[in-house]
Amino acid sequence: MTLIDRLAAICGAPHVLTGAEAAPYGRDWMGKYVTQPMAVVRPGSVAEVAAVLRLASETGTPVVPMSGNTNLPGGGKAQGALVLSVARLNAAPVINRAARTATVQAGVVLSHLHDAAAAHDLIFPLTFGARGSAMIGGVLSTNAGGSNVVRYGNTRDLCLGVEVVLADGRVMNLMSALHKDNTGYNLRNLVIGAEGTLGVITGAVLKLFPRPRAYATAMVAMASLDAALDLLNRLQAETGGAVEAFEYMPRLYVETHLKVAPNAREPFSVPHDVNILVEVATTRPDLAAVGPDGSVPLVAQLEGVLAGLMDEGAVLDAVVAQNEGQRREMWSRREMAAELMRHFPAEVDTDICLPLDRVTEFLARVLPHVRRIDPNARDFTVAHLGDGNLHYTVLPSHHDGRDEDAIRAAVEDIVQDLGGSFSCGGGRTPWLWMSCGRSSARWTRAIS
Ligand SMILES: Cc1cc2nc3c(=O)[nH]c(=O)nc-3n(C[C@H](O)[C@H](O)[C@H](O)COP(=O)(O)OP(=O)(O)OC[C@H]3O[C@@H](n4cnc5c(N)ncnc54)[C@H](O)[C@@H]3O)c2cc1C
Numbered sequence: 001m002t003l004i005d006r007l008a009a010i011c012g013a014p015h016v017l018t019g020a021e022a023a024p025y026g027r028d029w030m031g032k033y034v035t036q037p038m039a040v041v042r043p044g045s046v047a048e049v050a051a052v053l054r055l056a057s058e059t060g061t062p063v064v065p066m067s068g069n070t071n072l073p074g075g076g077k078a079q080g081a082l083v084l085s086v087a088r089l090n091a092a093p094v095i096n097r098a099a100r101t102a103t104v105q106a107g108v109v110l111s112h113l114h115d116a117a118a119a120h121d122l123i124f125p126l127t128f129g130a131r132g133s134a135m136i137g138g139v140l141s142t143n144a145g146g147s148n149v150v151r152y153g154n155t156r157d158l159c160l161g162v163e164v165v166l167a168d169g170r171v172m173n174l175m176s177a178l179h180k181d182n183t184g185y186n187l188r189n190l191v192i193g194a195e196g197t198l199g200v201i202t203g204a205v206l207k208l209f210p211r212p213r214a215y216a217t218a219m220v221a222m223a224s225l226d227a228a229l230d231l232l233n234r235l236q237a238e239t240g241g242a243v244e245a246f247e248y249m250p251r252l253y254v255e256t257h258l259k260v261a262p263n264a265r266e267p268f269s270v271p272h273d274v275n276i277l278v279e280v281a282t283t284r285p286d287l288a289a290v291g292p293d294g295s296v297p298l299v300a301q302l303e304g305v306l307a308g309l310m311d312e313g314a315v316l317d318a319v320v321a322q323n324e325g326q327r328r329e330m331w332s333r334r335e336m337a338a339e340l341m342r343h344f345p346a347e348v349d350t351d352i353c354l355p356l357d358r359v360t361e362f363l364a365r366v367l368p369h370v371r372r373i374d375p376n377a378r379d380f381t382v383a384h385l386g387d388g389n390l391h392y393t394v395l396p397s398h399h400d401g402r403d404e405d406a407i408r409a410a411v412e413d414i415v416q417d418l419g420g421s422f423s424c425g426g427g428r429t430p431w432l433w434m435s436c437g438r439s440s441a442r443w444t445r446a447i448s
Contacts, residue, residue, distance in 0.1 A: 106137030
């Protein structure tokens with residue numbers, strides 16, 4: 001029997017794809033990395049995942065685990081490898097309302113978990129533009145962040161337990177629902193963020209939170225990034241840490257959005273360089289109650305902080321969403337980031353993290369440094385500023401692989417110098433058993 005026959009015997013022939021049927025699994029969402037998997041297998045149970053991995057182990061077949069295939073840095077590159085898709089492990093999430101947990105299979109789409117939690121008046125707070133495609137196995141494997149990290153943390157902070165199938169087919173059951181467990185080493189946290197190099201995640205126990213009763217959302221033009229940090233800190237103090245999102249979009253981002261997105265509008269009557277999307281939320285009925293004049297105390301709280309900073313000259317302009325439609329418009333501008341990047345054919349993209357008080361210094365230093373390599377390069381940034389995570393992209397003036405490597409190294413040198421991390425996105429280390437094969441040179445430096 002061939003390997004394909006043996007995979008079909010485990011999962012059923014319709015769930016083993018080859019040739020043109022397998023090709024889409026080797027192509028990333030941006031269309032930047034195009035590979036041809038040897039085959040795709042779609043197990044329908046944990047036992048089938050285990051049997052597939054046992055077979056792969058016996059035959060020395062490289063495996064690339066896959067969930068929604070929305071990762072951006074090429075984690076799904078699978079030339080000649082067997083793609084193991086967990087998409088069929090997608091039973092309805094089991095919500096425990098009293099314990100505020102969800103027990104979820106790896107193939108459940110993130111937005112489906114949102115819907116399941118909402119039916120119980122709860123939320124799973126992780127959210128980002130690809131929530132309609134990304135799956136639980138993928139968000140765990142990349143330790144995804146999204147827009148709410150400033151309030152709820154990364155996926156690792158939202159996970160209590162995982163189930164993982166190791167490369168030899170053994171199933172490691174770490175499906176604890178405990179908030180504190182000091183029994184031995186924390187294997188769960190090792191598996192989360194491992195990008196599939198340690199095994200295939202098949203299920204998880206995740207934390208849920210009460211659904212906010214009101215949001216206050218605004219686009220704010222700031223005099224500088226340092227002034228924006230001041231706004232964040234004041235809002236956190238004023239609201240008891242209720243800032244849910246704090247997103248930075250510079251002028252080039254807004255301009256590109258205006259060019260690319262249908263029906264896009266300027267956020268302000270005059271253009272500004274430092275544009276912040278801020279969102280505050282409350283579960284408190286008194287702060288969410290609509291007054292006789294239509295005002296909401298939470299919104300008034302946000303407006304009060306903004307007015308104070310406007311008097312000081314730190315806030316240059318602000319637009320507060322008056323209804324859900326306006327809030328969605330603000331969010332759609334921010335959530336189009338990945339689509340906007342498609343607008344630039346050649347780029348050196350990085351997904352980095354910096355201490356909050358070093359972001360200004362990074363942006364001041366990095367472009368002059370890059371321009372020593374390519375004097376006409378430009379840069380394009382969008383950031384989850386509340387947690388220091390920047391999607392910093394250099395747009396070189398010409399295509400030259402060596403220059404691009406040098407530019408990436410220049411960016412990462414400054415990040416390292418400022419105490420930052422070069423890796424905040426997921427998906428760089430491709431194959432199960434073949435960890436670190438294609439990571440940045442900085443990876444080796446960081447662990448040595
Ligand atoms: C429009 C857009 C916006 C985004 N915004 C953000 C953002 O704000 N913050 C952020 O952190 N990320 C963001 N991302 C990237 C995001 O992290 C990934 O898209 C997502 O977490 C990956 O989930 P996925 O199901 O698509 O995983 P995949 O892309 O399928 O896989 C991701 C990695 O995990 C491995 N893997 C997949 N499933 C498993 C499994 N079951 N077991 C073990 N390993 C597995 C894969 O081999 C791969 O290395 C964005 C992506 C897009 C397209």
